[in-house]
Amino acid sequence: MVRLSAITPSGQVQLGNYLGAVRQWAVDGGEEDIYFISDLHAMTTSHNPSRLRALTREQLAVVIASGVDPRSVSVQSDLVRELGALTWVLECTCTYGEAARMVQFKEKSVGRSSVRLSLLTYPVLMASDILLQGAHEVPVGDDQKQHVELARALARRFNGTYGEVFAVPRAVVPPTGARVRDLADPTRKMDKTAKDAAGTVFVLDPPDLVRRKIRRAVTDDRAEVRYAPEEQPGVANLLEILSACTGKEPQELAGAHATYDDLKEVVAEAVVEELRPIRERTRELLDDPAELDRVRAHGAERTRDRCRHRLDAALRVSGLG
The missing domain is CATH 1.10.240.10 (Tyrosyl-Transfer RNA Synthetase)
Known part of the structure; x- marks a missing residue:
């Protein structure tokens, strides 16, 4: 069974991220599980390229330093070609209505005259993250369950239309972690993107x-x-x-x-x-960029090897290549 989780480099890793998720990955993770830094997801709103790159490396180092098996860790954009190809295929499987009804899109676009198209389509990218790796379980909070349901719907539709390629994932409640609230305002959860x-x-x-x-x-x-x-x-x-x-x-x-x-x-x-x-x-890891690059490259290659046959099959049965 493959379990998949990610953390987005929209800010520095905070205590809630560590106690509630990353530490659990280190304790409960199996050798088939996949953990990645979802830097592509951080581009759905305005961002600084240099800061994104730095935060991605920092989060990679924090995850490894927390005891997560380096072989299970990768950076999302290192598979940008594979993900880009599958995302297009899945966008051709998804409908506009399915994407537009995602609650996060509605909440983040309300009251704004212009939003990036990626804010609408990134749940399809998230589906690609999940389906490309053959994940069976995706531990998520309530705010992401709808996205996993979309991945399930797309997997079933693709399989039913073209042939069995993808495992149908399911959202699961992650192992109980700490519920860490903001120290200055305990009515809200601690957030790495908080303005204050x-x-x-x-x-x-x-x-x-x-x-x-x-x-x-x-x-x-x-x-x-x-x-x-x-x-x-x-x-x-x-x-x-x-x-x-x-x-x-x-x-x-x-x-x-x-x-x-x-x-x-x-x-x-x-x-x-x-x-x-x-x-x-x-x-130590950030001060030794060669070692961090080595770990990152190894994780990318292992993840790429695991998904190559699945992507090839999806392209072939859908009429490409």
Whole structure:
């Protein structure tokens, strides 16, 4: 069984990305699983080319430094020719109505006089990511389930029209990870693209900055450390972060701290120590571009080898080549 997941270089990897996804990849990933940096997806809105390239390399280094098997990791654009070919075939399989009804397209295009065509068509590219690699399971959040459903529909339609080529994937709930909220506004999740980074802890933040952000985390005026997400979202967020770092339950941790200041200090140190080896190993990889390039090239070749026969079959049965 092949499981496929990705992270988009729209910003630096933050604590929620690491605790909720990347760390899980390292722990639960099998040798057939595929993890990639989806840099093509980051081009659906205005972007800076140099920053995109730098963020892609940084995310690749963070994923590897987190313990994910390098053989399972690749960069999406390294397969741009294969993906471009299959995306065109799938666009000729997809209808405009199917693409236009995607909720993310509706939300991101509302109120804007002009949007990039790629914002409409990138779910087809996502379907290509999935189908090209023969993925059986795609762990996604609620905001991406519709895109996996599109991939399922296109796989079935293609197979029914031209012949059996693609596995029909299914969306799955990823293994339970940390639910990390913004430290400055715990009503929203931590986001690597947030305009105000005061409430976002990035994996590569230096320890003093991590401590400063956590010490400034929003709590409340109850002055009581207890795990009550609805009533005390800020305190609950700190307890859940500490839980993810220690493996203990938030309710148990709440009883061990008398004050908010005490809780924040413990959380800060736990996060600093959790991220320390990741940050150090990432820096080593970024300071050794030849090694990072070698790992990237190997991942691209392995991924390309795995998908070549499937792409050849899709082109052949659809009348190309």
